[in-house]
Amino acid sequence: MAHYALIFVNSIFLIYFGLFLLSSIVEKEKRAALVSLAILLFLSLTLLFIGLTSVLNSFYWGLNIIVLATLAVIFTPYGGVASTRIIDTQTRFDERDIMFARARYVAGSDAYRDYYRRHPQRKKTDDVLRAMPNLLSPGGRHYEAVAAKMADTNFTLTEKLIPFCQGTPATEKMSVPAAEATAAVKRLVLSLGAVDVGVARLDPIHLYSHVGRGPGGYGSPITDEFENVIVFAVEMDFDAMRHAPKMPVVVESSKQYLEAAKIAINAASFIRSLGYNARAHTDANYRFMLPAAAVDAGLGEVGRIGYLIHPKYGARVRLGAVTTDIPLDFDSPVAFGVQHFCRICKKCATHCPAGAISHGAEKPVRGVLKWSTNQEACYRYWRTVGTDCGICMRVCPYSKPGNFAHDVVRFVIRQNPVARRLAAWGDKTLYQYNDWQND
Ligand code: SF4
Numbered sequence: 001m002a003h004y005a006l007i008f009v010n011s012i013f014l015i016y017f018g019l020f021l022l023s024s025i026v027e028k029e030k031r032a033a034l035v036s037l038a039i040l041l042f043l044s045l046t047l048l049f050i051g052l053t054s055v056l057n058s059f060y061w062g063l064n065i066i067v068l069a070t071l072a073v074i075f076t077p078y079g080g081v082a083s084t085r086i087i088d089t090q091t092r093f094d095e096r097d098i099m100f101a102r103a104r105y106v107a108g109s110d111a112y113r114d115y116y117r118r119h120p121q122r123k124k125t126d127d128v129l130r131a132m133p134n135l136l137s138p139g140g141r142h143y144e145a146v147a148a149k150m151a152d153t154n155f156t157l158t159e160k161l162i163p164f165c166q167g168t169p170a171t172e173k174m175s176v177p178a179a180e181a182t183a184a185v186k187r188l189v190l191s192l193g194a195v196d197v198g199v200a201r202l203d204p205i206h207l208y209s210h211v212g213r214g215p216g217g218y219g220s221p222i223t224d225e226f227e228n229v230i231v232f233a234v235e236m237d238f239d240a241m242r243h244a245p246k247m248p249v250v251v252e253s254s255k256q257y258l259e260a261a262k263i264a265i266n267a268a269s270f271i272r273s274l275g276y277n278a279r280a281h282t283d284a285n286y287r288f289m290l291p292a293a294a295v296d297a298g299l300g301e302v303g304r305i306g307y308l309i310h311p312k313y314g315a316r317v318r319l320g321a322v323t324t325d326i327p328l329d330f331d332s333p334v335a336f337g338v339q340h341f342c343r344i345c346k347k348c349a350t351h352c353p354a355g356a357i358s359h360g361a362e363k364p365v366r367g368v369l370k371w372s373t374n375q376e377a378c379y380r381y382w383r384t385v386g387t388d389c390g391i392c393m394r395v396c397p398y399s400k401p402g403n404f405a406h407d408v409v410r411f412v413i414r415q416n417p418v419a420r421r422l423a424a425w426g427d428k429t430l431y432q433y434n435d436w437q438n439d
């Protein structure tokens with residue numbers, strides 16, 4: 001009887017590590033594949049020799065009891081996952097301060113004069129950054145002419161779609177119950193290619209205070225926006241992300257920005273056809289901080305990396321949004337232990353070639369406790385390589401592809417602080433990235 005129990009337990013481990021080996025091979029993760037192969041061989045030998053001698057059996061039982069006890073600990077939910085982030089009166093962020101807006105200020109223009117009159121300390125850094133080869137241009141370390149054209153075409157098309165983001169609603173307003181409208185919009189967004197969608201009331205604190213880029217004109221105050229927000233995520237292809245920081249990453253980002261724009265414009269047009277106001281928010285045409293609204297809409301949490309961490313796709317998503325006045329049912333924020341896991345993990349900070357991600361604890365930023373990234377250092381690296389890098393997104397343990405082997409780990413991370421420590425240790429041990437991959 002004891003033999004059968006041992007065989008049963010070992011067979012379960014064997015199946016899990018078999019699946020783990022398969023996923024490691026598909027993901028081209030050599031180290032993870034070798035470790036799981038070694039464990040598989042050990043488990044196979046165990047099965048072969050079970051029952052051979054009582055000494056061996058006691059040894060195998062000893063090992064299994066340790067493993068089962070560990071599993072019992074890591075699968076037990078305790079310790080909570082809630083994130084407390086708001087610690088003071090919050091203030092709005094000025095879009096003119098983001099690096100993408102600053103990179104566009106042309107010397108001698110009104111925007112340039114105004115910005116550096118108010119922020120003279122940033123002028124030298126920004127002048128140096130603007131003088132570097134532009135993204136997708138010859139001179140970038142990873143420049144490839146054809147791939148650069150592909151990405152540029154996607155970005156250009158996304159920008160050309162901006163006039164379609166806004167429009168006049170149909171004159172006749174259709175009466176649609178909130179539940180029905182919410183279901184219809186979500187169905188539409190998912191059918192168009194989004195992997196997740198949520199709805200929230202748009203917290204005015206998430207609005208940028210002033211326009212930094214896009215329509216509306218530099219410096220225009222952003223006073224209000226429609227009260228409801230639909231936020232959705234599109235997935236970044238895992239295989240493309242493996243090439244970070246090389247060209248396939250920026251081709252993939254540009255493609256997903258374009259996809260997000262098409263989805264948002266379609267959804268906004270649909271809502272306007274029902275007689276309500278709706279505005280699509282697309283790349284270089286946002287009026288609020290999307291990650292913050294995505295958190296409110298229940299799409300995930302914001303991690304050390306500064307991006308949204310989705311429970312299934314991790315940081316490997318791009319966001320799109322529609323603001324509207326059609327009555328909708330709201331989703332609730334979700335918490336699955338990201339804040340605590342990020343305090344332990346720090347993998348994005350370790351691998352960021354620009355040293356742009358903090359290794360330290362969260363700090364108060366405009367009333368919210370969070371990690372802030374050094375956007376100048378990050379952007380300098382982008383201009384050096386000529387792409388949008390993506391290394392942090394790629395190495396984040398949450399960004400692994402969805403399959404049984406990784407879903408089990410994602411589930412375990414939610415459970416308790418011990419599980420998070422073990423998962424962070426396991427990820428560091430199994431998935432190592434060399435310096436050459438970061439250049
Ligand atoms: S995108 Fe690259 S440079 Fe920027 S924070 Fe991430 S790893 Fe660092």
Ligand code: SF4
Nearest residue numbers: 303342345346348396
């Ligand atoms: S790499 Fe680690 S520390 Fe960074 S965002 Fe992902 S989980 Fe958090």
